[in-house]
Amino acid sequence: MTGRLNLMIPHDGSVVVCDGRKALVLRNEGHPRALDLRMERVFEAPPNPPTREQGTDRPPRVRLGNRRSSIEQTDWHRMAETRFALDVVTALDRIDPLLALVVVAPPRMLAELRRVLPERLRRAIVAEVDKDLTKHPVEEIGRHLADA
Template identity: 35%
Template sequence: MARIRNGTWIVVTDSEKALFLRNLTDHEDPHLEVTGKDEQENPSDIEQSANRPGRMQDTGVQQRSALDDTDWHELAKERFAADLAEKLYHEAHEGNFERLILVASPQVLGDLRAELHQEVSDRVVAEIPKTLTNHPVGKIEDLVKKELDAG
């Protein structure tokens, strides 16, 4: 069972924002301090698209097929995971944390896990597949401790 030791970093993220927390106490009574926030503006795909989807001539007479346009909104979400992984790498490389707990939806955890450098992966002590980005810090403390105790 993973524990929230003093100094453990907890990153609570979704595909558009991340909250960086550090535990100041122990597992029995965690007290998380906000050490940073990251957020990207990611308008809907319709707002980011400049053109209507293209069309392509088919082999049949008078037939045309529609082409899918690039989903800019989805690309920005994937880029956010890569950017977050890079930030965590720099923080780990500077020795700012030894233990890391990741809290995100299963999809975001998968995207993030694929982007993490080995130096960061080696420090991950737990992953919690929940979206908690809109919760107050006190509630995050309770939910993370509860999840770790149940696991």
């Protein structure tokens, strides 16, 4: 994110702060110029053990004629993040009415959320912020967004 966005989150607007393991759904109970974010819901992804416990450490091999080649190893953690993004989006899609939505996530998760967002949620988005704020208290998230 570069520069100031003049981010305006309307009263009763929603904010989702998400990374690959945790998502916070917040609602602005204040004014667009004086945010008062309140926690609505918290999502935690299920445990995601190391790759060595989920599959083989060695990439599989394939024979192409007289040549052998390896196949890219499955990224189990990325697959878990994709499933988590879909779970978060499914929950967001149940918010009714959804006046406005601000999405705050690190770049990789932001891209994953964009990929799975239905049209109704896309239309509600007023801003996207590429930061990881999931470990911050709600008041600090509000300050980051007010300064955005």
